[in-house]
Amino acid sequence: MARPREFDEDAVLDAAIQCFWNRGYEATSMKDLVGRTGISVASLYNAYGDKRALFRTALDTYVETSIGERIRRCEAAPPRQAIEAFFGEIVTRSLTDGDQKGCMLVNSALEVAPHDEEFRQVVADALVRIEGFFIRCIEAGQADGTISCALTAQALAQHFLAVLIGIRVLARARPQGALLEGIASSALAMLGATGAKKKARQ
Amino acid sequence: MARPREFDEDAVLDAAIQCFWNRGYEATSMKDLVGRTGISVASLYNAYGDKRALFRTALDTYVETSIGERIRRCEAAPPRQAIEAFFGEIVTRSLTDGDQKGCMLVNSALEVAPHDEEFRQVVADALVRIEGFFIRCIEAGQADGTISCALTAQALAQHFLAVLIGIRVLARARPQGALLEGIASSALAMLGATGAKKKARQ
DNA sequence: TGAGTTGTAGTACGGCCATTCTAGAATGCA
DNA sequence: TGCATTCTAGAATGGCCGTACTACAACTCA
Secondary structure (H helix, E strand, C coil): CCCCCCCCHHHHHHHHHHHHHHHCCCCCCHHHHHHHHCCCHHHHHHHHCCHHHHHHHHHHHHHHHHHHHHHHHHHCCCHHHHHHHHHHHHHHHHHHCCCCCCCHHHHHHHHCCCCCHHHHHHHHHHHHHHHHHHHHHHHHHHHCCCCCCCCCHHHHHHHHHHHHHHHHHHHHHCCCHHHHHHHHHHHHHHHCCCCHHHHHHC | CCCCCCCCHHHHHHHHHHHHHHHCCCCCCHHHHHHHHCCCHHHHHHHHCCHHHHHHHHHHHHHHHHHHHHHHHHHCCCHHHHHHHHHHHHHHHHHHCCCCCCCHHHHHHHHCCCCCHHHHHHHHHHHHHHHHHHHHHHHHHHHCCCCCCCCCHHHHHHHHHHHHHHHHHHHHHCCCHHHHHHHHHHHHHHHCCCCHHHHHHC
16 A cells, blocks of 8 residues: 545545436546546546446446435335335425436436446346335335225336336426426325325315 | 439438437447448438437437327327327337337437437427327316326326336336336326226126 | 555547548439 | 539548556655
8 A cells, every 4th residue: 555545535436426427428528527526537547447437336326325325214214204205305306406417327227228238237226226115115004004005015116116217307308396296296196095184184 | 403312311310210219319420320321421411411410300200200100099099098008009119129229209308308408398399299198188088987087187197207208218227028017007007997897897 | 764556647549529521423404 | 415403422630539658746664
Protein backbone atom coordinates (compact mmCIF):
# COMPACT_ATOMS: atom_id res chain seq x y z
CA MET A 1 0.00 0.00 0.00
CA ALA A 2 1.33 3.39 -0.90
CA ARG A 3 -0.22 6.64 -1.94
CA PRO A 4 -3.85 6.84 -0.87
CA ARG A 5 -6.73 8.04 -3.02
CA GLU A 6 -7.10 11.76 -3.18
CA PHE A 7 -10.76 11.75 -4.17
CA ASP A 8 -13.82 10.73 -2.21
CA GLU A 9 -14.71 7.35 -3.69
CA ASP A 10 -18.35 7.53 -2.66
CA ALA A 11 -18.76 11.00 -4.14
CA VAL A 12 -17.16 9.97 -7.41
CA LEU A 13 -19.26 6.85 -7.70
CA ASP A 14 -22.33 8.88 -6.90
CA ALA A 15 -21.45 11.36 -9.64
CA ALA A 16 -21.01 8.48 -12.08
CA ILE A 17 -24.40 7.09 -11.08
CA GLN A 18 -25.97 10.47 -11.76
CA CYS A 19 -24.45 10.53 -15.26
CA PHE A 20 -25.54 7.03 -16.23
CA TRP A 21 -28.91 7.45 -14.55
CA ASN A 22 -29.64 10.64 -16.41
CA ARG A 23 -28.31 9.83 -19.85
CA GLY A 24 -28.00 6.07 -19.99
CA TYR A 25 -24.94 4.03 -20.84
CA GLU A 26 -24.39 4.78 -24.51
CA ALA A 27 -25.04 8.49 -24.34
CA THR A 28 -22.67 8.98 -21.42
CA SER A 29 -19.07 9.49 -22.55
CA MET A 30 -15.90 9.19 -20.53
CA LYS A 31 -15.57 12.91 -21.02
CA ASP A 32 -18.94 13.44 -19.32
CA LEU A 33 -17.81 11.24 -16.44
CA VAL A 34 -14.55 13.13 -16.08
CA GLY A 35 -16.46 16.42 -16.03
CA ARG A 36 -19.02 15.27 -13.49
CA THR A 37 -16.72 13.36 -11.17
CA GLY A 38 -13.97 15.96 -11.24
CA ILE A 39 -11.18 13.39 -11.42
CA SER A 40 -9.03 12.54 -14.41
CA VAL A 41 -9.85 9.77 -16.83
CA ALA A 42 -6.74 7.90 -15.70
CA SER A 43 -8.00 7.85 -12.13
CA LEU A 44 -11.35 6.56 -13.30
CA TYR A 45 -9.72 3.71 -15.19
CA ASN A 46 -7.40 2.99 -12.33
CA ALA A 47 -10.15 2.88 -9.75
CA TYR A 48 -13.02 1.23 -11.61
CA GLY A 49 -11.68 -0.41 -14.76
CA ASP A 50 -13.26 0.49 -18.08
CA LYS A 51 -16.54 2.22 -18.81
CA ARG A 52 -18.55 -0.96 -18.75
CA ALA A 53 -17.14 -2.01 -15.37
CA LEU A 54 -17.84 1.44 -13.98
CA PHE A 55 -21.42 1.17 -15.19
CA ARG A 56 -21.74 -2.22 -13.56
CA THR A 57 -20.48 -0.81 -10.26
CA ALA A 58 -22.79 2.16 -10.59
CA LEU A 59 -25.81 -0.02 -11.32
CA ASP A 60 -25.05 -2.42 -8.47
CA THR A 61 -24.64 0.47 -6.08
CA TYR A 62 -27.85 2.09 -7.28
CA VAL A 63 -29.80 -1.13 -6.80
CA GLU A 64 -28.36 -1.72 -3.37
CA THR A 65 -28.89 1.80 -2.09
CA SER A 66 -31.87 3.31 -3.87
CA ILE A 67 -33.92 0.14 -4.19
CA GLY A 68 -32.59 -2.06 -1.42
CA GLU A 69 -32.89 0.64 1.17
CA ARG A 70 -36.35 1.61 0.04
CA ILE A 71 -37.49 -1.98 0.43
CA ARG A 72 -35.99 -2.22 3.90
CA ARG A 73 -37.44 1.13 4.90
CA CYS A 74 -40.95 0.33 3.70
CA GLU A 75 -40.96 -3.22 4.95
CA ALA A 76 -40.59 -1.96 8.49
CA ALA A 77 -44.25 -0.90 8.30
CA PRO A 78 -47.25 -3.26 8.37
CA PRO A 79 -47.74 -5.02 5.01
CA ARG A 80 -50.44 -2.89 3.49
CA GLN A 81 -48.81 0.37 4.56
CA ALA A 82 -45.48 -0.93 3.26
CA ILE A 83 -46.88 -1.21 -0.25
CA GLU A 84 -48.62 2.15 0.02
CA ALA A 85 -45.40 3.76 1.24
CA PHE A 86 -43.44 2.15 -1.58
CA PHE A 87 -45.71 3.53 -4.29
CA GLY A 88 -45.93 6.84 -2.49
CA GLU A 89 -42.17 7.22 -2.47
CA ILE A 90 -41.86 6.28 -6.12
CA VAL A 91 -44.46 8.81 -7.21
CA THR A 92 -43.00 11.56 -5.05
CA ARG A 93 -39.50 10.88 -6.29
CA SER A 94 -40.64 10.81 -9.89
CA LEU A 95 -42.34 14.17 -9.57
CA THR A 96 -39.72 16.02 -7.55
CA ASP A 97 -36.80 15.02 -9.74
CA GLY A 98 -36.22 17.96 -12.05
CA ASP A 99 -34.08 15.87 -14.38
CA GLN A 100 -36.82 13.28 -14.79
CA LYS A 101 -34.30 10.51 -14.61
CA GLY A 102 -36.90 7.92 -13.73
CA CYS A 103 -35.44 4.73 -12.28
CA MET A 104 -31.96 3.68 -13.28
CA LEU A 105 -32.97 0.04 -13.07
CA VAL A 106 -35.93 0.47 -15.41
CA ASN A 107 -33.83 2.56 -17.77
CA SER A 108 -31.22 -0.17 -17.78
CA ALA A 109 -33.84 -2.84 -18.32
CA LEU A 110 -34.55 -1.29 -21.70
CA GLU A 111 -31.15 -0.06 -22.72
CA VAL A 112 -28.58 -2.59 -21.63
CA ALA A 113 -30.44 -5.72 -20.56
CA PRO A 114 -31.65 -6.98 -23.94
CA HIS A 115 -28.25 -7.25 -25.62
CA ASP A 116 -26.00 -8.15 -22.74
CA GLU A 117 -26.58 -11.32 -20.79
CA GLU A 118 -24.64 -10.13 -17.74
CA PHE A 119 -26.71 -6.99 -17.38
CA ARG A 120 -29.92 -8.80 -18.22
CA GLN A 121 -29.27 -11.01 -15.23
CA VAL A 122 -28.43 -8.09 -12.94
CA VAL A 123 -31.62 -6.31 -13.95
CA ALA A 124 -33.76 -9.44 -13.73
CA ASP A 125 -32.43 -10.20 -10.25
CA ALA A 126 -33.22 -6.71 -9.04
CA LEU A 127 -36.72 -6.94 -10.49
CA VAL A 128 -37.24 -10.27 -8.77
CA ARG A 129 -36.14 -8.62 -5.55
CA ILE A 130 -38.83 -5.98 -5.90
CA GLU A 131 -41.35 -8.66 -6.76
CA GLY A 132 -40.25 -10.53 -3.63
CA PHE A 133 -40.92 -7.49 -1.51
CA PHE A 134 -44.43 -7.25 -2.91
CA ILE A 135 -45.06 -10.96 -2.44
CA ARG A 136 -43.97 -10.91 1.19
CA CYS A 137 -46.14 -7.88 1.93
CA ILE A 138 -49.17 -9.29 0.15
CA GLU A 139 -48.90 -12.70 1.78
CA ALA A 140 -48.63 -11.10 5.19
CA GLY A 141 -51.51 -8.76 4.42
CA GLN A 142 -53.69 -11.58 3.15
CA ALA A 143 -52.89 -13.55 6.29
CA ASP A 144 -53.91 -10.75 8.64
CA GLY A 145 -56.90 -9.73 6.54
CA THR A 146 -55.71 -6.28 5.48
CA ILE A 147 -55.26 -7.29 1.83
CA SER A 148 -57.81 -8.90 -0.45
CA CYS A 149 -57.39 -12.51 -1.51
CA ALA A 150 -59.05 -11.99 -4.89
CA LEU A 151 -55.71 -12.61 -6.58
CA THR A 152 -52.80 -14.80 -5.52
CA ALA A 153 -49.93 -12.99 -3.86
CA GLN A 154 -47.67 -13.69 -6.82
CA ALA A 155 -50.17 -12.50 -9.43
CA LEU A 156 -50.82 -9.29 -7.56
CA ALA A 157 -47.11 -8.76 -6.91
CA GLN A 158 -46.26 -9.14 -10.58
CA HIS A 159 -49.08 -6.80 -11.48
CA PHE A 160 -47.68 -4.23 -9.07
CA LEU A 161 -44.24 -4.68 -10.57
CA ALA A 162 -45.62 -3.88 -14.01
CA VAL A 163 -47.49 -0.84 -12.73
CA LEU A 164 -44.39 0.34 -10.93
CA ILE A 165 -42.37 0.12 -14.11
CA GLY A 166 -45.13 1.86 -16.03
CA ILE A 167 -45.08 4.75 -13.58
CA ARG A 168 -41.32 5.05 -13.90
CA VAL A 169 -41.48 5.15 -17.68
CA LEU A 170 -44.35 7.63 -17.73
CA ALA A 171 -42.37 9.79 -15.33
CA ARG A 172 -39.90 10.39 -18.15
CA ALA A 173 -42.40 11.02 -20.92
CA ARG A 174 -45.47 12.45 -19.21
CA PRO A 175 -44.32 13.69 -15.80
CA GLN A 176 -47.68 14.90 -14.54
CA GLY A 177 -48.68 14.50 -10.92
CA ALA A 178 -52.30 13.61 -11.55
CA LEU A 179 -51.33 10.86 -13.96
CA LEU A 180 -48.77 9.13 -11.76
CA GLU A 181 -50.79 9.55 -8.57
CA GLY A 182 -53.91 8.25 -10.27
CA ILE A 183 -52.16 5.14 -11.46
CA ALA A 184 -50.67 4.46 -8.06
CA SER A 185 -53.99 4.88 -6.31
CA SER A 186 -55.84 2.61 -8.73
CA ALA A 187 -53.14 0.02 -8.10
CA LEU A 188 -53.56 0.36 -4.36
CA ALA A 189 -57.29 -0.08 -4.82
CA MET A 190 -56.49 -3.65 -5.85
CA LEU A 191 -55.42 -4.34 -2.28
CA GLY A 192 -59.12 -4.44 -1.50
CA ALA A 193 -61.29 -2.57 0.96
CA THR A 194 -59.48 -1.30 4.01
CA GLY A 195 -60.23 -2.51 7.52
CA ALA A 196 -63.61 -2.13 9.23
CA LYS A 197 -62.68 1.16 10.83
CA LYS A 198 -62.05 3.02 7.63
CA LYS A 199 -64.90 1.29 5.86
CA ALA A 200 -67.38 2.29 8.52
CA ARG A 201 -66.42 5.91 8.24
CA GLN A 202 -67.30 6.18 4.59
CA MET B 1 -38.13 15.11 -61.94
CA ALA B 2 -35.34 12.97 -63.21
CA ARG B 3 -33.82 9.71 -62.18
CA PRO B 4 -36.19 7.70 -59.97
CA ARG B 5 -35.27 5.93 -56.74
CA GLU B 6 -33.69 2.57 -57.22
CA PHE B 7 -34.61 1.24 -53.79
CA ASP B 8 -37.96 0.34 -52.29
CA GLU B 9 -38.66 3.20 -49.92
CA ASP B 10 -40.99 1.21 -47.71
CA ALA B 11 -38.51 -1.62 -47.37
CA VAL B 12 -35.68 0.73 -46.50
CA LEU B 13 -37.74 2.57 -43.93
CA ASP B 14 -38.83 -0.72 -42.47
CA ALA B 15 -35.22 -1.83 -42.18
CA ALA B 16 -34.36 1.43 -40.44
CA ILE B 17 -37.24 0.90 -38.02
CA GLN B 18 -35.91 -2.56 -37.22
CA CYS B 19 -32.47 -1.10 -36.43
CA PHE B 20 -33.72 1.67 -34.17
CA TRP B 21 -36.33 -0.57 -32.59
CA ASN B 22 -33.78 -3.20 -31.72
CA ARG B 23 -30.85 -1.10 -30.61
CA GLY B 24 -32.25 2.33 -29.85
CA TYR B 25 -31.18 5.65 -31.28
CA GLU B 26 -27.72 6.12 -29.78
CA ALA B 27 -26.51 2.58 -30.27
CA THR B 28 -27.55 2.48 -33.93
CA SER B 29 -24.87 3.84 -36.23
CA MET B 30 -25.22 5.01 -39.78
CA LYS B 31 -23.06 2.03 -40.67
CA ASP B 32 -25.64 -0.28 -39.12
CA LEU B 33 -28.35 1.44 -41.12
CA VAL B 34 -26.37 1.13 -44.35
CA GLY B 35 -25.81 -2.55 -43.66
CA ARG B 36 -29.44 -3.27 -42.83
CA THR B 37 -31.09 -1.16 -45.50
CA GLY B 38 -28.68 -2.19 -48.24
CA ILE B 39 -28.43 1.29 -49.70
CA SER B 40 -25.52 3.68 -49.48
CA VAL B 41 -25.16 6.29 -46.79
CA ALA B 42 -25.48 9.03 -49.41
CA SER B 43 -28.86 7.67 -50.45
CA LEU B 44 -29.98 7.60 -46.84
CA TYR B 45 -29.00 11.23 -46.34
CA ASN B 46 -30.54 12.20 -49.63
CA ALA B 47 -33.84 10.50 -48.94
CA TYR B 48 -34.36 11.11 -45.23
CA GLY B 49 -32.01 13.86 -44.06
CA ASP B 50 -29.73 13.18 -41.14
CA LYS B 51 -29.85 10.42 -38.56
CA ARG B 52 -32.19 12.28 -36.26
CA ALA B 53 -34.67 13.00 -39.05
CA LEU B 54 -34.57 9.38 -40.13
CA PHE B 55 -35.31 8.32 -36.57
CA ARG B 56 -38.22 10.72 -36.45
CA THR B 57 -39.63 9.29 -39.66
CA ALA B 58 -39.08 5.77 -38.36
CA LEU B 59 -40.79 6.50 -35.06
CA ASP B 60 -43.75 8.23 -36.71
CA THR B 61 -44.17 5.33 -39.09
CA TYR B 62 -43.92 2.81 -36.29
CA VAL B 63 -46.56 4.60 -34.25
CA GLU B 64 -48.88 4.92 -37.19
CA THR B 65 -48.57 1.34 -38.37
CA SER B 66 -47.81 -0.86 -35.37
CA ILE B 67 -49.84 1.06 -32.83
CA GLY B 68 -52.43 2.88 -34.91
CA GLU B 69 -53.38 -0.20 -36.82
CA ARG B 70 -53.57 -2.31 -33.69
CA ILE B 71 -55.97 0.19 -32.15
CA ARG B 72 -58.15 0.21 -35.26
CA ARG B 73 -58.08 -3.57 -35.50
CA CYS B 74 -59.00 -4.13 -31.87
CA GLU B 75 -61.57 -1.37 -31.72
CA ALA B 76 -63.64 -3.15 -34.33
CA ALA B 77 -64.59 -5.64 -31.61
CA PRO B 78 -67.01 -4.96 -28.73
CA PRO B 79 -65.38 -2.85 -25.99
CA ARG B 80 -64.41 -5.52 -23.53
CA GLN B 81 -63.09 -7.85 -26.20
CA ALA B 82 -61.21 -4.95 -27.75
CA ILE B 83 -59.18 -4.50 -24.58
CA GLU B 84 -58.67 -8.22 -24.18
CA ALA B 85 -57.51 -8.47 -27.77
CA PHE B 86 -55.15 -5.55 -27.33
CA PHE B 87 -53.41 -7.08 -24.33
CA GLY B 88 -53.44 -10.47 -26.00
CA GLU B 89 -51.66 -9.13 -29.05
CA ILE B 90 -49.07 -7.30 -26.97
CA VAL B 91 -48.22 -10.37 -24.93
CA THR B 92 -48.07 -12.61 -27.98
CA ARG B 93 -45.89 -10.18 -29.85
CA SER B 94 -43.58 -9.76 -26.88
CA LEU B 95 -43.09 -13.49 -26.54
CA THR B 96 -42.72 -14.42 -30.19
CA ASP B 97 -40.17 -11.74 -30.99
CA GLY B 98 -36.82 -13.47 -30.84
CA ASP B 99 -34.98 -10.16 -30.68
CA GLN B 100 -36.98 -9.04 -27.66
CA LYS B 101 -37.27 -5.58 -29.08
CA GLY B 102 -40.24 -4.69 -26.91
CA CYS B 103 -42.15 -1.64 -28.12
CA MET B 104 -40.30 1.04 -30.03
CA LEU B 105 -42.52 3.70 -28.47
CA VAL B 106 -41.78 2.58 -24.92
CA ASN B 107 -38.09 2.27 -25.71
CA SER B 108 -38.16 5.79 -27.10
CA ALA B 109 -40.05 7.06 -24.08
CA LEU B 110 -37.05 6.22 -21.97
CA GLU B 111 -34.20 6.90 -24.35
CA VAL B 112 -35.06 9.97 -26.38
CA ALA B 113 -38.09 11.59 -24.77
CA PRO B 114 -36.51 12.96 -21.59
CA HIS B 115 -33.83 15.10 -23.23
CA ASP B 116 -35.50 16.16 -26.41
CA GLU B 117 -38.70 18.18 -26.31
CA GLU B 118 -39.72 17.28 -29.86
CA PHE B 119 -39.52 13.57 -29.20
CA ARG B 120 -41.06 13.92 -25.76
CA GLN B 121 -44.10 15.39 -27.47
CA VAL B 122 -44.24 12.70 -30.12
CA VAL B 123 -44.05 9.99 -27.48
CA ALA B 124 -46.54 11.70 -25.18
CA ASP B 125 -49.02 12.10 -28.03
CA ALA B 126 -48.78 8.45 -28.93
CA LEU B 127 -49.27 7.42 -25.32
CA VAL B 128 -52.32 9.67 -25.09
CA ARG B 129 -53.63 7.96 -28.18
CA ILE B 130 -53.36 4.56 -26.53
CA GLU B 131 -54.97 5.98 -23.40
CA GLY B 132 -57.77 7.32 -25.57
CA PHE B 133 -58.38 3.87 -27.03
CA PHE B 134 -58.69 2.45 -23.52
CA ILE B 135 -60.98 5.27 -22.40
CA ARG B 136 -63.35 4.82 -25.34
CA CYS B 137 -63.51 1.07 -24.80
CA ILE B 138 -64.05 1.38 -21.07
CA GLU B 139 -66.75 4.04 -21.37
CA ALA B 140 -68.59 1.96 -23.92
CA GLY B 141 -68.20 -1.15 -21.79
CA GLN B 142 -69.41 0.62 -18.68
CA ALA B 143 -72.38 1.92 -20.62
CA ASP B 144 -73.43 -1.53 -21.83
CA GLY B 145 -72.64 -3.19 -18.52
CA THR B 146 -69.76 -5.40 -19.70
CA ILE B 147 -67.15 -3.45 -17.74
CA SER B 148 -67.17 -2.64 -14.04
CA CYS B 149 -67.77 0.94 -12.88
CA ALA B 150 -65.60 0.56 -9.77
CA LEU B 151 -63.11 2.99 -11.29
CA THR B 152 -63.65 5.90 -13.64
CA ALA B 153 -62.89 5.23 -17.27
CA GLN B 154 -59.91 7.52 -17.19
CA ALA B 155 -58.42 6.03 -14.03
CA LEU B 156 -58.75 2.52 -15.37
CA ALA B 157 -57.39 3.55 -18.77
CA GLN B 158 -54.32 5.13 -17.24
CA HIS B 159 -53.81 2.10 -15.10
CA PHE B 160 -53.95 -0.09 -18.19
CA LEU B 161 -51.47 2.17 -19.92
CA ALA B 162 -49.02 1.71 -17.06
CA VAL B 163 -49.50 -2.05 -17.06
CA LEU B 164 -49.04 -2.14 -20.81
CA ILE B 165 -45.76 -0.28 -20.53
CA GLY B 166 -44.68 -2.54 -17.70
CA ILE B 167 -45.31 -5.61 -19.83
CA ARG B 168 -43.27 -4.12 -22.66
CA VAL B 169 -40.34 -3.36 -20.40
CA LEU B 170 -40.45 -6.76 -18.72
CA ALA B 171 -40.52 -8.34 -22.16
CA ARG B 172 -36.97 -7.09 -22.65
CA ALA B 173 -35.58 -8.06 -19.25
CA ARG B 174 -37.64 -11.07 -18.17
CA PRO B 175 -39.26 -12.45 -21.31
CA GLN B 176 -41.16 -15.29 -19.70
CA GLY B 177 -44.61 -16.25 -20.88
CA ALA B 178 -46.09 -16.95 -17.47
CA LEU B 179 -45.01 -13.55 -16.17
CA LEU B 180 -46.38 -11.47 -19.03
CA GLU B 181 -49.57 -13.49 -19.37
CA GLY B 182 -50.18 -13.34 -15.64
CA ILE B 183 -49.85 -9.58 -15.57
CA ALA B 184 -52.17 -9.16 -18.53
CA SER B 185 -54.81 -11.41 -17.01
CA SER B 186 -54.72 -9.68 -13.64
CA ALA B 187 -55.19 -6.41 -15.50
CA LEU B 188 -58.16 -7.81 -17.39
CA ALA B 189 -59.61 -8.95 -14.08
CA MET B 190 -60.04 -5.28 -13.26
CA LEU B 191 -62.68 -5.07 -15.98
CA GLY B 192 -64.95 -6.83 -13.51
CA ALA B 193 -67.02 -9.98 -13.69
CA THR B 194 -68.08 -11.00 -17.16
CA GLY B 195 -71.67 -11.09 -18.29
CA ALA B 196 -74.37 -13.21 -16.69
CA LYS B 197 -73.75 -16.14 -19.02
CA LYS B 198 -70.18 -16.69 -18.01
CA LYS B 199 -70.88 -15.90 -14.39
CA ALA B 200 -73.64 -18.48 -14.20
CA ARG B 201 -71.36 -21.20 -15.51
CA GLN B 202 -68.86 -20.85 -12.73
C1' DT C 1 16.39 8.50 4.24
C1' DG C 2 15.49 5.95 0.23
C1' DA C 3 13.37 2.03 -2.09
C1' DG C 4 9.06 0.40 -3.56
C1' DT C 5 4.37 1.13 -4.64
C1' DT C 6 0.31 3.35 -6.03
C1' DG C 7 -2.40 7.45 -7.54
C1' DT C 8 -2.60 11.31 -10.79
C1' DA C 9 -2.22 14.21 -14.87
C1' DG C 10 -1.70 14.88 -19.53
C1' DT C 11 -1.14 13.23 -23.80
C1' DA C 12 -1.09 10.10 -27.65
C1' DC C 13 -3.50 6.61 -30.33
C1' DG C 14 -6.25 4.03 -33.41
C1' DG C 15 -10.92 3.58 -34.58
C1' DC C 16 -15.39 4.69 -35.47
C1' DC C 17 -18.79 8.36 -35.59
C1' DA C 18 -22.04 11.37 -38.45
C1' DT C 19 -21.70 14.00 -42.23
C1' DT C 20 -20.15 16.05 -46.74
C1' DC C 21 -17.93 16.06 -51.14
C1' DT C 22 -16.91 14.50 -55.74
C1' DA C 23 -17.77 12.11 -59.71
C1' DG C 24 -20.54 9.74 -62.51
C1' DA C 25 -24.80 7.08 -63.87
C1' DA C 26 -29.68 7.09 -64.99
C1' DT C 27 -33.73 9.21 -66.10
C1' DG C 28 -37.42 12.91 -68.09
C1' DC C 29 -38.22 16.34 -71.22
C1' DA C 30 -37.41 19.20 -75.27
C1' DT D 1 -29.84 13.79 -79.26
C1' DG D 2 -28.64 16.94 -75.54
C1' DC D 3 -29.69 19.43 -71.34
C1' DA D 4 -31.30 19.55 -66.62
C1' DT D 5 -32.19 17.03 -62.74
C1' DT D 6 -31.95 13.45 -59.46
C1' DC D 7 -29.91 9.36 -57.57
C1' DT D 8 -25.93 6.53 -56.28
C1' DA D 9 -21.34 5.02 -54.83
C1' DG D 10 -17.18 5.64 -52.52
C1' DA D 11 -13.84 8.25 -50.49
C1' DA D 12 -12.62 12.06 -47.56
C1' DT D 13 -13.20 14.87 -43.35
C1' DG D 14 -13.04 16.45 -38.83
C1' DG D 15 -14.29 15.25 -34.41
C1' DC D 16 -15.04 12.50 -30.60
C1' DC D 17 -14.86 7.87 -28.68
C1' DG D 18 -12.69 4.59 -25.19
C1' DT D 19 -8.31 3.27 -23.88
C1' DA D 20 -3.15 2.90 -23.06
C1' DC D 21 1.13 5.02 -22.18
C1' DT D 22 4.55 8.08 -19.91
C1' DA D 23 6.21 10.90 -16.46
C1' DC D 24 5.78 12.37 -12.09
C1' DA D 25 3.86 13.10 -7.30
C1' DA D 26 2.75 11.23 -2.80
C1' DC D 27 2.62 7.97 0.36
C1' DT D 28 4.34 3.48 3.40
C1' DC D 29 7.64 0.92 5.37
C1' DA D 30 12.26 -0.64 6.35
